[in-house]
Amino acid sequence: MNFSSKLLEDAVNEFAKLPGVGQKTALRLVLHLLNKEQEEVSNFGNAIIKLRQEIKHCAVCHNISDHLHCEICTANKRDKEVICVVEDTRDVMAVENTSQYFGVYHVLGGLISPMDGVGPADLFIDSLVQRVATSPVKEIILALSATMEGDTTLFYLYKRLKDFQIPVTTIARGIAFGGELEYADEITLGRSIITRVPYENSLIR
Amino acid sequence: MNFSSKLLEDAVNEFAKLPGVGQKTALRLVLHLLNKEQEEVSNFGNAIIKLRQEIKHCAVCHNISDHLHCEICTANKRDKEVICVVEDTRDVMAVENTSQYFGVYHVLGGLISPMDGVGPADLFIDSLVQRVATSPVKEIILALSATMEGDTTLFYLYKRLKDFQIPVTTIARGIAFGGELEYADEITLGRSIITRVPYENSLIR
Numbered sequence: 267m268n269f270s271s272k273l274l275e276d277a278v279n280e281f282a283k284l285p286g287v288g289q290k291t292a293l294r295l296v297l298h299l300l301n302k303e304q305e306e307v308s309n310f311g312n313a314i315i316k317l318r319q320e321i322k323h324c325a326v327c328h329n330i331s332d333h334l335h336c337e338i339c340t341a342n343k344r345d346k347e348v349i350c351v352v353e354d355t356r357d358v359m360a361v362e363n364t365s366q367y368f369g370v371y372h373v374l375g376g377l378i379s380p381m382d383g384v385g386p387a388d389l390f391i392d393s394l395v396q397r398v399a400t401s402p403v404k405e406i407i408l409a410l411s412a413t414m415e416g417d418t419t420l421f422y423l424y425k426r427l428k429d430f431q432i433p434v435t436t437i438a439r440g441i442a443f444g445g446e447l448e449y450a451d452e453i454t455l456g457r458s459i460i461t462r463v464p465y466e467n468s469l470i471r
Numbered sequence: 472m473n474f475s476s477k478l479l480e481d482a483v484n485e486f487a488k489l490p491g492v493g494q495k496t497a498l499r500l501v502l503h504l505l506n507k508e509q510e511e512v513s514n515f516g517n518a519i520i521k522l523r524q525e526i527k528h529c530a531v532c533h534n535i536s537d538h539l540h541c542e543i544c545t546a547n548k549r550d551k552e553v554i555c556v557v558e559d560t561r562d563v564m565a566v567e568n569t570s571q572y573f574g575v576y577h578v579l580g581g582l583i584s585p586m587d588g589v590g591p592a593d594l595f596i597d598s599l600v601q602r603v604a605t606s607p608v609k610e611i612i613l614a615l616s617a618t619m620e621g622d623t624t625l626f627y628l629y630k631r632l633k634d635f636q637i638p639v640t641t642i643a644r645g646i647a648f649g650g651e652l653e654y655a656d657e658i659t660l661g662r663s664i665i666t667r668v669p670y671e672n673s674l675i676r
Contacts (some may be wrong), residue, residue, distance in 0.1 A: 270536055270543070273518075273522045276522070277522040280514060293564075296519075299489075309485060310519060311519045313478075314501075315513050318504060318512035320478055321478055329475050330479055338475070
């Protein structure tokens with residue numbers, strides 16, 4: 267692209283580094299910002315810079331936090347003996363949005379993925395084992411994505427955790443609520459038949 | 472959404488103000504930035520702040536520029552007597568990319584749009600008339616989008632410019648190169664039949 271201004275070119279190139287944002291979208295976003303008040307644009311830029319400079323990760327669960335310990339780990343009414351293991355902070359938000367979970371979390375910071383060069387040592391797995399070894403835990407819920415990386419990580423975590431004699435569970439897989447059988451893939455449908463539950467257990471309490 | 476951090480929430484909300492970016496996309500972009508080096512993120516934020524603070528608009532053609540006069544208006548080899556009137560800087564870039572135009576530009580800064588409350592006084596139309604009145608001009612090319620707003624603006628500009636006795640032209644409309652007739656809309660196809668040109672004129676020189 268032929269830019270009429272170096273400043274414009276720099277800003278567009280920075281935006282175009284974001285995932286899923288190409289040069290044309292970047293230009294559209296930058297021109298949108300150019301039409302805004304100077305203060306608004308400064309707020310935008312500073313919010314991002316400040317986030318990166320001042321963000322902390324909870325020392326216990328590694329979730330993104332403004333303090334050394336996150337709000338969930340310090341909340342009195344959360345059950346500290348139930349740990350839900352998730353990939354990243356988005357999954358914490360997703361589980362929190364359900365209002366169905368009252369334990370605490372452990373954020374791995376990713377999934378084991380040999381293709382991307384991510385091994386167990388790159389994730390907060392040792393710190394999970396440490397946590398389980400040093401504090402009373404009555405259940406570990408593994409809530410990972412049902413992908414190849416998720417399954418690999420599940421298997422590795424199970425191997426590391428099974429000697430503690432603590433129940434290790436995974437979230438249920440099956441047909442989604444509102445899902446139609448004819449559009450479900452055969453693996454999900456097949457597994458949901460094998461792992462069928464008594465009708466009275468399936469009722470939402 | 473339940474954010475675990477105020478800093479995170481602020482950054483996501485700022486991103487979500489951008490056109491076409493919702494809360495989920497904003498969160499994805501912010502988490503992407505969080506994984507980057509602090510310096511990279513500072514460069515991103517500062518490029519935007521600096522752009523908004525230091526950007527100038529060319530005093531002659533109103534295109535975005537780093538200086539008081541843009542590179543096109545100051546270039547010796549551009550024909551200052553041919554003015555191409557466009558909506559915004561993206562259109563300047565689009566025309567420049569064709570390498571088929573050697574005159575100068577006039578950026579209106581938008582199109583007349585009563586629906587959005589944009590009238591002629593909000594655009595650089597008076598400055599175009601002033602420019603035509605005070606300097607020698609041999610042709611004015613109106614290169615505006617073929618939308619309702621574009622046509623309204625075309626008509627208004629023609630009314631304001633016709634007394635100067637200077638040829639006012641618009642870019643050709645018709646079937647795009649590579650376009651198939653069966654998929655063309657009837658208005659475009661109909662107009663392209665009415666405004667047909669002798670075959671020898673249609674050859675690209």
